[in-house]
Amino acid sequence: MLTTEIIQFSGILDGTRTQELRDRINQGIDQGAKTILVDLKEVSFMDSSGLGALVTALKAVRAAGGKLCICSVNEQVKILFELTSMDRVFEIFRDQNDFQQLKGIVPSR
Amino acid sequence: MSKILVVDDDPAVLKLVQRALRQQDHEVWVASNGKEGLEKAQSLHPALIICDWMMPYIDGLEVCRRIKADPQLSTTFFILLTAKIGLEDRIEGLNTGADDFLSKPIEIAELQARVRAGLRLHQVSQDLQTQKALLEAELAEAASYVSALLxxxxxxxxxxxxxxxxxxxxxxxxxxxxxxxxxxxxxxxxxxxxxxxxxxxxxxxxxxxxxxxxxxxxxxxxxxxxxxxxxxxxxxxxxxxxxxxxxxxxxxxxxxxxxxxxxxxxxxxxxxxxxxxxxxxxxxxxxxxxxxxxxxxxxxxxxxxxxxxxxxxxxxxxxxxxxxxxxxxxxxxxxxxxxxxxxxxxxxxxxxxxxxxxxxxxxxxxxxxxxxxxxxxx
Missing domain, CATH: 3.60.40.10 (PPM-type phosphatase domain)
Known part of the structure; x- marks a missing residue:
């Protein structure tokens, strides 16, 4: 069965958090998750470094044969994603419910 | 040699502390009340201040508060000298910004050891401040370099x-x-x-x-x-x-x-x-x-x-x-x-x-x- 790992972040995702972001997503890959859902519901602000770390994580997930999805972005992150055309790179969902319904996946925890 | 300022309204204490610290090759200055203590701190920029808690007019706690509120002096290591050693007093002292306490009557060996420890910490925070200023200066230099290219x-x-x-x-x-x-x-x-x-x-x-x-x-x-x-x-x-x-x-x-x-x-x-x-x-x-x-x-x-x-x-x-x-x-x-x-x-x-x-x-x-x-x- 395909496994899904949900990773939640909170606060400001900037240059000081990039290592943490990469580590947690790599952990998800190591645990064998095929789909990683990054939930940004509690993230109030993301800067260019935070976005760079997400894309690096995406490359790592792809290299491991998995998928990286994102859900629950606020207005600031939404505008950042629109400007940088991240909708072409990530699958973005409104929230966790939406993700589960559209993907037909039940998370592993 | 580090500058140390001792503030106490009791001349006997001033004399005792001064002698004990001079033995250790420290440069020691004294003040006999809070007002004089603050003035000397501002002109001397000491590394460490030993200040009596109980003094008339401006007490040690107030001296501590003003020293720690002054950006030029806030890294000064501040030792409160007190006969009070209750838990609540220590908490109040720490919350005001004191870094350490010495109880009266003063044990010379303890005084010398606490001063050495305080000076070590002061040196570390000085080094940090110097490094931070250097880094900021370098970033400012890089910024003016970018500006010049525009x-x-x-x-x-x-x-x-x-x-x-x-x-x-x-x-x-x-x-x-x-x-x-x-x-x-x-x-x-x-x-x-x-x-x-x-x-x-x-x-x-x-x-x-x-x-x-x-x-x-x-x-x-x-x-x-x-x-x-x-x-x-x-x-x-x-x-x-x-x-x-x-x-x-x-x-x-x-x-x-x-x-x-x-x-x-x-x-x-x-x-x-x-x-x-x-x-x-x-x-x-x-x-x-x-x-x-x-x-x-x-x-x-x-x-x-x-x-x-x-x-x-x-x-x-x-x-x-x-x-x-x-x-x-x-x-x-x-x-x-x-x-x-x-x-x-x-x-x-x-x-x-x-x-x-x-x-x-x-x-x-x-x-x-x-x-x-x-x-x-x-």
Whole structure:
């Protein structure tokens, strides 16, 4: 069965958090998750470094044969994603419910 | 030798402490009340202060509070001398900013040991402050280097004014404009992700590449081609996880035609009597993914049109404040200004709207006024 790992972040995702972001997503890959859902519901602000770390994580997930999805972005992150055309790179969902319904996946925890 | 100030209204204590510390080769100064103690602290800048708690008029706690509130003196190691040793007293002392306590009657060996420990800590915080000041000075130097590379205002039928406000931590903004030939003006502005020298260095590298036109086999009058070439040259995995957003345009006065392409960058805004237009082409930032593709778009610039190109620092002032002020508000402000505000007035209005006196990230802002008819160029 395909496994899904949900990773939640909170606060400001900037240059000081990039290592943490990469580590947690790599952990998800190591645990064998095929789909990683990054939930940004509690993230109030993301800067260019935070976005760079997400894309690096995406490359790592792809290299491991998995998928990286994102859900629950606020207005600031939404505008950042629109400007940088991240909708072409990530699958973005409104929230966790939406993700589960559209993907037909039940998370592993 | 470290300067130590001892404040006590009891001359016997002053004499005892002074002798004990001079034995240890410290430079010791004394004051017999709180007022004199504060004055001497301000003129001497001691590394360490030993101050009696119970004194008339200004007590030791108040001396401590004022010392710790003074930025020049706040790293001074402060020892409160007291016969009070209750838990609540110690908590009150610590909360006021005291770093250590010595109980009366004074044990000479303990006094000397605590002073040595305090001086060690003071030295560490001094070193940290020195290092921090050095780093800040270096960033400021790097910022003035970037500023010096930026082009002077453009005069003539087409005028370009600019503002570059590097943030305290230095970001990765830069911009340039130059005539490729008499009928093609290149203008661009880019913003490298992250902060500090790690962002400024790639930024300068791109500026020099474009200024010297050193991208092989690239026509610099074709914005999408330039961005694709940059994307090939600057892939993130090779560039220490840095990528950049850029807005690149080429203006041909003979046809009043502006060709442009952007990569992950906020839209340039063209204001004209016909209204306001947001100019951007959707694409990933440069350097993020090798397979990114870029497209150019064109528009005709109306007479007396004004174009603004900027970096996101202008609408992301205060990430922690959760203010709703963002890109939409900035675009609205630009549109309402109708090109009539100076760049300084615009920046002022942004700061006022954000109730902020400074910018969090680098801010770059270009204002291009295209002037009247095209015939003057032919």
């Amino acid at each position: 082009p002077p205002p453009l005069q003539g039928e087409i005028t370009i004014e600019s503002r570059f406000i590097p943030s305290r931590q230095l970001g990765g903004d830069c911009f340039d404009y130059f005539w490729l030939d008499p009928d093609q003006l290149v203008l661009y502005l880019l913003d490298v992700s992250g902060h500090g020298l790690a962002a400024a260095l790639p930024s300068i590298l791109v500026l020099n590449l474009l200024r010297s036109r050193s991208l092989p086999n690239v026509c610099f009058d074709q914005p999408a081609v330039v961005l694709a070439a940059l994307n090939e040259a600057f892939q993130m995995s090779h560039q220490n996880e840095k990528y950049f957003t850029i807005w690149y345009g080429v203006y041909r006065p003979s046809q009043r035609q502006l060709t442009y392409a952007s990569a992950g960058h906020p839209p340039a805004v063209l204001l004209a009597s016909t209204g306001s237009h947001q100019l951007r082409t959707a694409a990933l930032p440069v350097g993020m993914l090798p397979e990114a593709d870029f497209t150019s778009a064109q528009c005709i610039v109306p007479e007396s049109g004004t174009l603004y190109i900027y970096s996101d620092g202008i609408y992301e002032l205060n990430p922690s404040a959760q203010t709703a002020w963002g890109l939409k508000d900035w675009l609205q402000l630009l549109t309402q200004s109708d090109g009539s505000l100076s760049l300084d007035q615009l920046l002022q209005q942004v700061q006022t709207a954000n109730a902020s006196h400074s910018f969090n990230d680098d801010v770059s802002l270009l204002k291009i006024q295209f002037g009247g008819t095209s015939s003057e160029f032919l």
